Amino acid sequence: MTARVGVVTFPGSLDDKDAARAVSLAGAEPVALWHADPDLKGVDAVVLPGGFSYGDYLRCGAIARFAPLMSELVPAxxxxxxxxxxxxxxxxxxxxxxxxxxxxxxxxxxxxxxxxQVLRMENTRTAWTNGYDEGQEILVVLKSGEGSYVADEETLDQLESEGRVVARYVGGNPNGSRRDIAGVTNAHGNVVGLMPHPEHAVEALTGPSTEGLGFFTSILGHLAAPAQA
Known part of the structure; x- marks a missing residue:
């Protein structure tokens, strides 16, 4: 059965269509999810795309966290x-x-x-990065005004010791992120946040490479793994 990957649209989302196309190119079925509808429609995975949700008022993402859809997404x-x-x-x-x-x-x-932007893949054991090799460098797109990842030293040390840094910037730090961090994961490895845009590097015609597609094929491998066990 084809995996169904939801792509959420918030007011101000810009890259939801790009994310849906990347999902489709990877071989999954993209499912449109609306911020005001708490129903996840039984999808197997979810992508929160780039853009300016709710106009980035207050803080980037600060209002989107209260969207009705998030009431189902967050606990899951x-x-x-x-x-x-x-x-x-x-x-x-x-x-x-x-x-x-x-x-x-x-x-x-x-x-x-x-x-x-070149990234070095640090953690290839997550649901979204298992298709890469550890230490592999990939070329994707970075476009952001508020992309500097920060955390206190204790949190940064914990992320490092637990191997939860997913990717780092290579060739210079473009935004001042602590320890060159471009993306991190949670303890379970099912939630990944990435500042650069892999969905803009999935086709040779429009991207700097096709190396971002690995994020979207990785989720298919992750979802298929239980059936293969």
Missing amino acids: ARSGALPVLGICNGFQILCESHLLPGALTRNSSLRFVNRD
């Missing part, structure tokens, strides 16, 4: 049952929802950054 993700990938604004929403530690703040340059 927290239990480890529901795989969730938060990209850019989606990462911010995951932090605001306390599904991931830390926060995303203004870039150290105080400017919006839009560039092709």
Whole structure:
């Protein structure tokens, strides 16, 4: 049976269509989910896409965490049952929802950054990264104004010791993120937040590479694994 991956649209989402296309190219069925509808429609996994949910008023993702859909998503993700990938604004929403530690703040340059970005994959055991090799470098797109990942030293040390840093920036830190962190995961490995945009690197015609597709094929491998056990 084809895996069904929900893609949430909030007011101000920009990359929901791109995420849905990436899901489709990976071989899954994208399912549109609306922020105001608490029904997850029985999907197998969820992508929180990039954009400016609710206009980024108050703080990026701070209002989206209270969306009706999140009332069902948060407990399912927290239990480890529901795989969730938060990209850019989606990462911010995951932090605001306390599904991931830390926060995303203004870039150290105080400017919006839009560039092709190399990442080094650090944790390839998550639901969303198992298709990569540890230490593999991939080229994706980074576009954000508030992409600097911050956390206190104790939290950063815990993430490091537990292997929960998913990816780091290579070739210079583009936004001032602590310890060059580009993405992190929760303890279960089912929730991943990533500031760069893998969904913009899935087709040779439009992306700097196709190396972002691995995030979307990884979830298929994760969902198929129990049936193979």
